[in-house]
Amino acid sequence: MIPLEPYYELSDADLDSRIHAAKHALGSDCVILGHHYQREEVYKFADLTGDSLKLSRLASQRTDARHIVFCGVHFMAEVADILSAPHQTVILPDMAAGCSMADMADLPRVEAAWKALGEVMDVESLVTPITYVNSMADLKAFCGEHDGVVCTSSNATKILAWAFEQRPKVLFFPDQHLGRISAFSLGVSLEEMVVWDPTQKNGGLTPESLRQARVILWDGYCSVHQMFQPAHVALFRARHPEIRVIVHPECSFEVCRLADERGSTEGIQKSVRDSPPGSVWAIGTELNLVNRLKHEMPDKEIHFLCPTICMCSTMFRIDAQHLCWTLENLVAGTVVNVITVPEQVAGKARVALDRMLSIV
Numbered sequence: 001m002i003p004l005e006p007y008y009e010l011s012d013a014d015l016d017s018r019i020h021a022a023k024h025a026l027g028s029d030c031v032i033l034g035h036h037y038q039r040e041e042v043y044k045f046a047d048l049t050g051d052s053l054k055l056s057r058l059a060s061q062r063t064d065a066r067h068i069v070f071c072g073v074h075f076m077a078e079v080a081d082i083l084s085a086p087h088q089t090v091i092l093p094d095m096a097a098g099c100s101m102a103d104m105a106d107l108p109r110v111e112a113a114w115k116a117l118g119e120v121m122d123v124e125s126l127v128t129p130i131t132y133v134n135s136m137a138d139l140k141a142f143c144g145e146h147d148g149v150v151c152t153s154s155n156a157t158k159i160l161a162w163a164f165e166q167r168p169k170v171l172f173f174p175d176q177h178l179g180r181i182s183a184f185s186l187g188v189s190l191e192e193m194v195v196w197d198p199t200q201k202n203g204g205l206t207p208e209s210l211r212q213a214r215v216i217l218w219d220g221y222c223s224v225h226q227m228f229q230p231a232h233v234a235l236f237r238a239r240h241p242e243i244r245v246i247v248h249p250e251c252s253f254e255v256c257r258l259a260d261e262r263g264s265t266e267g268i269q270k271s272v273r274d275s276p277p278g279s280v281w282a283i284g285t286e287l288n289l290v291n292r293l294k295h296e297m298p299d300k301e302i303h304f305l306c307p308t309i310c311m312c313s314t315m316f317r318i319d320a321q322h323l324c325w326t327l328e329n330l331v332a333g334t335v336v337n338v339i340t341v342p343e344q345v346a347g348k349a350r351v352a353l354d355r356m357l358s359i360v
């Protein structure tokens with residue numbers, strides 16, 4: 001294996017030209033997928049870009065490429081492995097690119113919650129488990145096994161609507177904010193939702209409150225999106241009365257309610273791109289995406305909806321050095337950082353992912 005360290009001695013220009021050359025040498029044997037939060041020096045090399053839903057679909061469609069280099073975070077690469085063909089390998093250029101929200105729920109604790117719910121109600125017939133795609137593969141498998149489903153930020157409301165057609169209650173993990181705003185938009189009141197704290201016995205909830213709840217929200221969140229505050233929305237509205245505020249649904253309920261629109265990373269891009277020249281926007285999502293839109297559309301006034309920098313540090317781990325190292329190893333015949341979901345997990349997770357893809 002070619003070692004990584006020497007790549008940190010290279011200039012930006014050298015890295016660029018070596019990535020270009022390696023991509024050229026690999027040709028259609030390798031496809032680079034890039035999430036919208038990737039830093040520019042990596043994003044510009046992506047063959048295909050998207051939000052989690054779009055990238056999931058793309059991963060299942062590019063069967064011509066033997067290697068899928070995923071510039072994103074770990075759970076995304078796992079989904080690509082689950083949905084891609086058996087002859088394909090999925091590579092994450094830096095194995096430390098995780099998602100802190102995905103780490104807030106794990107199989108032992110979700111199974112413990114399911115068991116505890118089973119002690120106060122007929123959980124299998126009353127509750128549909130829904131996992132946000134930002135979760136580990138074994139939680140997707142849990143949903144596959146229990147007639148549940150996966151959702152993404154762009155389809156959570158539709159998926160919840162589907163779930164309520166199946167059973168009266170939902171256990172939604174790990175992102176309480178996405179679950180809350182999506183359920184609320186379907187007419188579920190805040191009084192009908194409870195938050196399950198996995199560190200407490202019975203989630204810190206009484207049997208009575210669990211029996212009454214329609215939505216049980218896992219106590220997880222994205223710390224990046226919690227940086228956007230209601231006061232920031234008020235500040236921008238005071239400064240620019242014509243402004244449109246658009247936020248990612250991982251933001252708090254209050255911020256989502258105050259915004260004019262909310263959308264996935266792909267949805268945010270589309271709304272801002274489709275707006276007429278001269279439009280004024282404040283965007284509540286990761287900084288790299290907002291900066292890219294600012295740069296791309298100088299005819300619009302685009303503000304970052306937070307006075308401080310808020311970036312996803314794990315997305316940022318994928319740098320040009322890791323990308324160059326990954327591709328040059330591939331050219332030399334060595335496949336580094338392969339993401340493999342064991343088939344006994346992947347099979348069940350595929351059930352929950354395919355169910356999502358058939359609903360939306």
Ligand code: 13P
Nearest residue numbers: 051052053152153264265
């Ligand atoms: P999207 O599916 O909207 O791209 O969101 C992924 C994510 O991790 C946002 O924090």
Ligand code: SF4
Nearest residue numbers: 099100101222224312
């Ligand atoms: Fe995870 Fe938040 Fe980063 Fe998205 S922005 S990958 S939810 S930590």
